[in-house]
Amino acid sequence: MAAKVLIVEDNSSILIPLTFLLEQNGFEVQTAVDGEEGLAAVARFAPDLVLLDIMLPGLDGYAVCQAIRENPECGEIKIVLLSAKAGEMDVAKGMALGADAFISKPFANAQITATVRRLLAGPP
Amino acid sequence: MRTRNRFWWFVMVGVLTVFLIIGVLVGFFWIQLAPAERALLLDVLNRSFIYVFTVAVMLLAGLGFAVDGVFHVYILPLSKLVEEVTLINTVNPSHRIAMQGSSDVDRLVTAINENADRVEALQGRVEERIRLAKAEAETEKNILAAFMADLPEGVLICNTDGRILFFNNRAREYLSHNRLSASSTASGLDPFMGLGRSVFTVIDKNLIVHALDEIAEKLNTGEASAAAHFVAVGEGDRLLQVETVPVLNNRRDFNGFILICNDITVQLEIDSRVNALFKSLVQEVRGSLGGIRSAIEAMLAYPQMAAAQSERFKAIIHEEALQIGELLADSEKAYSRQVLTRWPLAHMAACDLVEAIARKAEAKLGLKLAIYGCEDDIWVRVDSYSIVLAVLFLLERLKTHLGVRDFNCCLERRGRFVCLDLRWIGKPVKIETLRQWESEELSVAGEAIPLTLRDVVGHHDAEIWSHSSRRLQNTAYLRLFLPSCQSDTACNIRSITILPESRPEFYDFDLFNQPGQSPDLDDRLLTELTYTVFDTETTGLNPRGGDRVISIGAVRIVNLRLRQEDFFDQLVDPQRPLPPESVKIHGIQPEMLKSQPPITTVLPLFQRYTEETILVAHNAAFDMLMLQLAEAETGIRFINPVLDTLLLSSVVHPSQGRHDMESISGRLGVSVVGRHTALGDAIATAEIFLKLIPLLAKQGIYTLRDARAASQKSYYARIRY
Known part of the structure; x- marks a missing residue:
C-alpha cells in the first residue's frame, strides 16, 4: 500500500509540481493551503509524512508542527519543513519543535523525493 | 586692629604715661616741702585754682587737636597710601591716588602717581611685545580650535x-x-x-x-x-x-x-528598514524560484507527461518569473525611497535655483524662461540636483502636452513658503494630468533618477498646484510651494570657519594638569579651585519677611578663567505678587514670571550646576539666606563652601570705607555690564573675585581655609539679615 503524504503549502506554484512529483513517485498525496486545513487533513487523512511550509496564512508551519507533535495519536508522522526562511535560527527552531527535516526553497525535486523516501524507510 | 583704633590706643597710652610721670614728680616735690610751704602752696592753689585748671584743660585740648591733626593729615593718608599703592602695583595699574593730606603727603601722592604713569606706559610696551609674540602661537591654536569646533x-x-x-x-x-x-x-x-x-x-x-x-x-x-x-x-x-x-x-x-x-539614529533607522526590505525580497524570491525549479525539474524528469500537465507547469514558470521581475522592481523603488530620499538638503538662494533652472531649460529643452521677482533674501532648503530635474521634468511635460515654449518663472515669498510659478499663455493643466505626472519617474533629456516627481516634491516638504490666473486672462501656471528657510534653520548648515579674536571658550587644555576635586578642599589653593559665582534677584530685601527669589544667575570660574559660556540664567515664579518698587530695581515684570518654573523645580537644577564647586557671591549672607529659606520647600541644601566678595574686599582693603559692588568695581578696574540682572551681577562679581585672588595672596591668604578665616574676622562679618 502506497505511503500517504500531505502537502501543506499556500503557494500553488509549488504545490502543483510537488503533488505531481510525489504522485509520480508512487505516493498517495493530499494537499492543504493553510494551517487549519492542514491540521484537519492530518486528522482525516492520517498521513505518514507531512511536507509543511512555514509561512502559511493564519496558523503558521511552526504552530502546525507543534500541534501535530503534541497530539499523541500523530506520534509516528514524519514532518518535513519547507521554507524560504533559511537562517540557522529558523532551522534550529523547526528542529526543536520536532520536525524531522528542513528543506529551504528553492529546492531540487530530487532532494524532496530523497528526503521523503529516507524518512519513510527509516525506523518508526 | 584698624589704623584709627591703633592710633588712639597709642595716644591714650602716651598721655597716661605722661600723667604718671608728672604725678610721681609732684609726689617727690610734695614730700620734700616743709609743712609751712605745703600750706602756702595749697593756699596759692586754692586761690588761683580756676586759672590753673583752665590752663591745664586748654593744654590738654590743644594737645588733642594737634594729635588729631597729625593723625588725619599724616597717619591716615599714609595708611591709605599703602593700600592704594598695592592696588596700582597688583590689579589695577590705571588706578591713580586722589586724596587730601598735608603738603608733604600731596607731594608724595603726586610723585607716586607720576611713577605709576611711567610704570604703566612701560608695562604697556612690554605687554604689547608679549602680545605680538604670543599672537602667532595663539593663531595656530585658534585655527585648530575653530576647526575642531565645526x-x-x-x-x-x-x-x-x-x-x-x-x-x-x-x-x-x-x-x-x-x-x-x-x-x-x-x-x-x-x-x-x-x-x-x-x-x-x-x-x-x-x-x-x-x-x-x-x-x-x-x-x-x-x-x-x-x-x-x-x-x-x-x-x-x-x-x-x-x-x-x-x-x-x-x-x-x-x-x-x-x-x-x-x-547614528537616522542611519540605524535606514539600515533596519533596508535590512527588512532585503529579507523580505530574499524570502519572496526564494518562494518563486522554488516553484520555477520544482516545475522545470518535473518537466525535465518526466518528458512524457500529459500535455495539460506540461502546460500548467509552463504557466507556473511564466507566472513566477513575472512575479520575480515585479518583486525586484518594487524593491528597487522602495530602496530608492529609503536611501535616496535621505539626501541632505542645502541652504540655497531661491534666485540661484531659478537661474540654474533657466540655464538648463534652455540648454536641454530649448525653452526660454523669463525670470521675475528675484530678491536676494529669499532662501530655500533643497537638494538642487533633484529639484532642478523635477522642474525641468514639468517644463518638458508642459512643452509636449500643451505645446508651450515660452514661460515666465516668478518667485514670491508667501508666509513660510516660497512660491515658484511657471506661467504660460494658454490653458491650465488638469489636476488629474498633474497627478499622473507626479507618479512618473523623473527622466529629462538623458538625465534620470529612480524617484517619482512625488518622491522629490515630498522630500522637500513641497507641493505642486495647477492654477489659472484671475488677474491675467488666458494665463495659466503651475505653482511649486517650497518651505522658505528661516534664519533658525540655518544652524543645520555647515558654517564658514571664522577665527575668533580670542581663544574660543570651549577648551582649556591646562586642565590636563589639574588634580581632581577632592573633599579636603580647605587646604587647596584658591588658584586651583572651581567656583560657581552667583547672584539672585528677589521680590524684596527682607527674606525673613517672605521675600522670594525671582531670578538666579551664575557663571563658573575654572582654572582662574571666567567661563561665560557655561552660565546658569533662570527666572523663577515666586508664586506671590511682585512689589512695584522691586520692579524698578531689577526690571523684571510680573508677566515675565508667570510661565516660569517655581523654585522647587529650579533649585534642584541649580544645585546640580554648583556641584563640587565653591560658591561665591557679593554679600553672600543675603543670597545664601534666600537659598536656605527655600530649603524647607525644596529639600535642597547647599553644603558647598561659600566665599563673599564683600568680605574679601574688606580683608584686602580695610581702610576703604565702601565695599559695595560699584565701589569695588571702580577700585579694581572691573567694568559692570547688565547691573541688576542676576547674570550680569554674577559676571561682575566673578571678575571682582578674580582680581581679589592675587591681592589676597599678597596678604598671605592662599588657601580656601585662609580665605574663610580672614572673612570671618572681617568687620563686615557682623552684619546679620
Missing part, C-alpha cells in the same frame, strides 16, 4: 579624571540634556556640560570605564588600533556611536581620552 562629529577631550578639557558645538548639541525636561531628570544625567565638569555627568560612567578598560588591554597587548566603541543615548533619545581614543604622553603614559560621537 567638525561634523561631536568631540570631547577629557583628562584622566574624566574632566572635560574640550568640547565642540556638535558635542554640546548631542549631549546637553534639556534642562527642564523630565527625561533628563529621569535619566540621572546632568543637564550641564562645561569645561572642568565631569564627563560622567553627560555619558554613563560604566560605558566609558568599560571602553577605557578595553583600551588599556589593547595598549598592553600592543594592538595597532587602541580605540574602543560604545553606543550611548544623547539629547532627545538620539543614539550616539562613541569612539574612545586614548591620549598618551611622550612616555606613553595614559594622559586622557578623546570621545568622538556620531549620531
Whole structure:
C-alpha cells in the first residue's frame, strides 16, 4: 500500500509540481493551503509524512508542527519543513519543535523525493 | 586692629604715661616741702585754682587737636597710601591716588602717581611685545580650535579624571540634556556640560570605564588600533556611536581620552528598514524560484507527461518569473525611497535655483524662461540636483502636452513658503494630468533618477498646484510651494570657519594638569579651585519677611578663567505678587514670571550646576539666606563652601570705607555690564573675585581655609539679615 503524504503549502506554484512529483513517485498525496486545513487533513487523512511550509496564512508551519507533535495519536508522522526562511535560527527552531527535516526553497525535486523516501524507510 | 583704633590706643597710652610721670614728680616735690610751704602752696592753689585748671584743660585740648591733626593729615593718608599703592602695583595699574593730606603727603601722592604713569606706559610696551609674540602661537591654536569646533562629529577631550578639557558645538548639541525636561531628570544625567565638569555627568560612567578598560588591554597587548566603541543615548533619545581614543604622553603614559560621537539614529533607522526590505525580497524570491525549479525539474524528469500537465507547469514558470521581475522592481523603488530620499538638503538662494533652472531649460529643452521677482533674501532648503530635474521634468511635460515654449518663472515669498510659478499663455493643466505626472519617474533629456516627481516634491516638504490666473486672462501656471528657510534653520548648515579674536571658550587644555576635586578642599589653593559665582534677584530685601527669589544667575570660574559660556540664567515664579518698587530695581515684570518654573523645580537644577564647586557671591549672607529659606520647600541644601566678595574686599582693603559692588568695581578696574540682572551681577562679581585672588595672596591668604578665616574676622562679618 502506497505511503500517504500531505502537502501543506499556500503557494500553488509549488504545490502543483510537488503533488505531481510525489504522485509520480508512487505516493498517495493530499494537499492543504493553510494551517487549519492542514491540521484537519492530518486528522482525516492520517498521513505518514507531512511536507509543511512555514509561512502559511493564519496558523503558521511552526504552530502546525507543534500541534501535530503534541497530539499523541500523530506520534509516528514524519514532518518535513519547507521554507524560504533559511537562517540557522529558523532551522534550529523547526528542529526543536520536532520536525524531522528542513528543506529551504528553492529546492531540487530530487532532494524532496530523497528526503521523503529516507524518512519513510527509516525506523518508526 | 584698624589704623584709627591703633592710633588712639597709642595716644591714650602716651598721655597716661605722661600723667604718671608728672604725678610721681609732684609726689617727690610734695614730700620734700616743709609743712609751712605745703600750706602756702595749697593756699596759692586754692586761690588761683580756676586759672590753673583752665590752663591745664586748654593744654590738654590743644594737645588733642594737634594729635588729631597729625593723625588725619599724616597717619591716615599714609595708611591709605599703602593700600592704594598695592592696588596700582597688583590689579589695577590705571588706578591713580586722589586724596587730601598735608603738603608733604600731596607731594608724595603726586610723585607716586607720576611713577605709576611711567610704570604703566612701560608695562604697556612690554605687554604689547608679549602680545605680538604670543599672537602667532595663539593663531595656530585658534585655527585648530575653530576647526575642531565645526567638525561634523561631536568631540570631547577629557583628562584622566574624566574632566572635560574640550568640547565642540556638535558635542554640546548631542549631549546637553534639556534642562527642564523630565527625561533628563529621569535619566540621572546632568543637564550641564562645561569645561572642568565631569564627563560622567553627560555619558554613563560604566560605558566609558568599560571602553577605557578595553583600551588599556589593547595598549598592553600592543594592538595597532587602541580605540574602543560604545553606543550611548544623547539629547532627545538620539543614539550616539562613541569612539574612545586614548591620549598618551611622550612616555606613553595614559594622559586622557578623546570621545568622538556620531549620531547614528537616522542611519540605524535606514539600515533596519533596508535590512527588512532585503529579507523580505530574499524570502519572496526564494518562494518563486522554488516553484520555477520544482516545475522545470518535473518537466525535465518526466518528458512524457500529459500535455495539460506540461502546460500548467509552463504557466507556473511564466507566472513566477513575472512575479520575480515585479518583486525586484518594487524593491528597487522602495530602496530608492529609503536611501535616496535621505539626501541632505542645502541652504540655497531661491534666485540661484531659478537661474540654474533657466540655464538648463534652455540648454536641454530649448525653452526660454523669463525670470521675475528675484530678491536676494529669499532662501530655500533643497537638494538642487533633484529639484532642478523635477522642474525641468514639468517644463518638458508642459512643452509636449500643451505645446508651450515660452514661460515666465516668478518667485514670491508667501508666509513660510516660497512660491515658484511657471506661467504660460494658454490653458491650465488638469489636476488629474498633474497627478499622473507626479507618479512618473523623473527622466529629462538623458538625465534620470529612480524617484517619482512625488518622491522629490515630498522630500522637500513641497507641493505642486495647477492654477489659472484671475488677474491675467488666458494665463495659466503651475505653482511649486517650497518651505522658505528661516534664519533658525540655518544652524543645520555647515558654517564658514571664522577665527575668533580670542581663544574660543570651549577648551582649556591646562586642565590636563589639574588634580581632581577632592573633599579636603580647605587646604587647596584658591588658584586651583572651581567656583560657581552667583547672584539672585528677589521680590524684596527682607527674606525673613517672605521675600522670594525671582531670578538666579551664575557663571563658573575654572582654572582662574571666567567661563561665560557655561552660565546658569533662570527666572523663577515666586508664586506671590511682585512689589512695584522691586520692579524698578531689577526690571523684571510680573508677566515675565508667570510661565516660569517655581523654585522647587529650579533649585534642584541649580544645585546640580554648583556641584563640587565653591560658591561665591557679593554679600553672600543675603543670597545664601534666600537659598536656605527655600530649603524647607525644596529639600535642597547647599553644603558647598561659600566665599563673599564683600568680605574679601574688606580683608584686602580695610581702610576703604565702601565695599559695595560699584565701589569695588571702580577700585579694581572691573567694568559692570547688565547691573541688576542676576547674570550680569554674577559676571561682575566673578571678575571682582578674580582680581581679589592675587591681592589676597599678597596678604598671605592662599588657601580656601585662609580665605574663610580672614572673612570671618572681617568687620563686615557682623552684619546679620
